[in-house]
Amino acid sequence: MISVKNLNYTYQPGMPFERQALFDISFEIPDGDFAAIIGHTGSGKSTLIQHLNALVKPTSGSIVINGTDIVEKDADLKKVRSEVGLVFQYPEYQLFEETVYRDIAFGPRNMGLSEAEIKERVLEAAGLVGLSEDLLGKSPFELSGGQKRRVAIAGVLSMRPKVLILDEPTAGLDPHGRDEILGQISRMHKEHGDMTIIFVSHSMEDVAKLAQHIIVLDHGRVVMDGEVAEIFARGDELSKIGLDVPEITRLTYELIARGVDIRPDIYTVDFAKRIYAELFLGREGTEC
Amino acid sequence: MLKDITIGQYIAGNSPIHKMDARVKILFALLFIVLLFIIKGVAEYAVITLFLALVVKLSGVPLKFIVRGLKPMLFILIFTVLINVLMTTGEVLWSVNLGIFTLRVTREGVTMGIYMLLRLVYLVIGTSVLTLTTSPLMLTDGIEKLLKPFEIIKVPSHEIAMMMTIAIRFIPTIADETDKIMKAQTARGADFESGSIIRRAKAMIPLLVPLFVSSFRRADELAVAMDSRCYRGGASRTRMKEMRLTKYDAYAGAVIFAVIAILIASRIAFF
Ligand SMILES: Nc1ncnc2c1ncn2[C@@H]1O[C@H](COP(=O)(O)OP(=O)(O)O)[C@@H](O)[C@H]1O
Ligand SMILES: [Mg+2]
DSSP: OEEEEEEEEEESTTSTTOEEEEEEEEEEEOTTOEEEEEEOTTSSHHHHHHHTTTSSOOSEEEEEETTEETTSTTOOHHHHHHHEEEEOSSGGGGOOSSSHHHHHHHHHHHTTOOHHHHHHHHHHHHHHTTOOGGGTTSOGGGSOHHHHHHHHHHHHHTTOOSEEEEESTTTTOOHHHHHHHHHHHHHHHHHSTTOEEEEEESOHHHHHHHOSEEEEEETTEEEEEEEHHHHHTTHHHHHHTTOOOOHHHHHHHHHHHTTOOOOSOOOSHHHHHHHHIIIIIOSSSOOO | OGGGOOTTOOOOOOSHHHHSOHHHHHHHHHHHHHHHHHOOHHHHHHHHHHHHHHHHHHHTOOHHHHHHHHGGGHHHHHHHHHHHHHHOOSSEEEEEEOSSOEEEEEHHHHHHHHHHHHHHHHHHHHHHHHHHHSOHHHHHHHHHHHHGGGGGGTOOHHHHHHHHHHHHHHHHHHHHHHHHHHHHHHHTTOOSSSSOHHHHHHHTHHHHHHHHHHHHHHHHHHHHHHHHTTOOOSTTOOOSSOOOOOHHHHHHHHHHHHHHHHHHHHHHHHO
16 A cells, blocks of 8 residues: 655755645545556656655655655665665666676666576566566667667566556557557456556556546646546546547547437447447447 | 755746856856966955855855765865975974974965865865856857857867766766666675775676676667757757846945955055
8 A cells, every 4th residue: 555645846956946745735545546647748747656656755755655654754665665666757768788688687687686596587578578588598689669668667566566657658659669568567457466566658548448447647746636537527627727538538428428328437438339230229238 | 875965956046146158157166266266365265265165155046065075075175285385495383303304284285275275175165156157058059159269270169068968967966876776686696895905996886787787788779869869069050048138247246356356456565
């Protein structure tokens, strides 16, 4: 369980360029949750998640992860960081080793594990992100952009974090690469039911496909926090802060407003296809 | 640590010093440095101190910034003062015998140490005022213009200026990038702060490799971007903002020559 209370954060306090990035943030994320943090560019998403494994210390407020207050001076940061895995935005720029294998092994090695244990974890992590074994011996710099990103994500997964945080994992990927990464994340959550996943995004479409729980940030404040359905029902408010519900959800709401009797919780095109087919064609989910 | 880098930092403003022409500012800064090394005696230092105080006041740069610029110099400053105090011969004020040799503090040494300290501090303050009040672009433009005459002896003035512009432009970018990669590796359990020197040097690899890779990538992208906009070096390029001398440059000239006149007059009067 992650619990953040009254967190404030100011960049470069006391300097002329001082800037408060987070204001009085409070939320809770239960174990095994699949949460999305969504907000506009500059709304403070990246700053917020860097607090969750103590890379950044709050100006004020508390952060308790599985019972440990990580803001305390004597908190065991190594332990916190191996439990909370953070995949940065554009993580492929952090690759540095000679081979993919060694890069993925960097985290476990820092944890002081044995070679056998390291090998097991590297293979497992590579499998989770769908990297074939023949890539492990290659230099990470020869890979394609999407493959590099998967290596970087595997580099965090190999630490077997209890909480996995991904900062805009699909930024800059083509639609195919994006679907692949999203698919793997979603599979990971299904297979490792006890892993908490926090997913940062500015795309509602991506979030709709995956998350159970959404936290909306705007200008450094939490403006909404709830189940996916609750959040999407507030489409007008979302539009006001420059975020949009998925097109298909918007269409559904439009239909409801015009008197069509249809369920409101439709977030993905696949699901919509089935429901609309039932509704308009009177048959069970056959393609047109 | 990265936040302490003040090189290339510019504080936008509207002061008379900001409005001066970059070329004039650079020339006067050079002149100021020369003056610093030829003045002697309390009276002349007083004149220079007053002049510098006036410039800092006019520039409106917060004192905090100027002090910050001095911090990295602390070691050199202390070292210089000590060397001067201990190595100058003259009237001995205090001495201690250390067996193989005697440490002597002399009156001349103390005076010399104080003057040297003031010189270095003023030097840093003077040049900080120059860089804090001149945008990096103007600064390199100014350098380019001032180097122009040396093209006769094959000094590539435009290329030098362009290289400086690019280098300065990328300081904050690379500082940001360093910060980001450091955090990313820390999140994977890297430790940059503890251990022996050798361990720490080794710990830098996960930081330096990505940093080099990304610097080369940036350089490449920049080269392509410049090429695709037909960048062809200095010949026959015009500028968006032509440099013009204004009344502020005239005032500055008047003040600095008044200072020089006072210094010369005082020497003639006293010797
Ligand atoms: N290193 C930094 N120094 C100063 N301000 C920063 C820094 N990083 C981010 N900010 C500011 O903090 C705010 C939040 O940024 P960020 O957390 O990166 O937002 P997001 O990830 O949602 O795009 C922005 O206004 C940004 O300008
Ligand atoms: Mg971000």
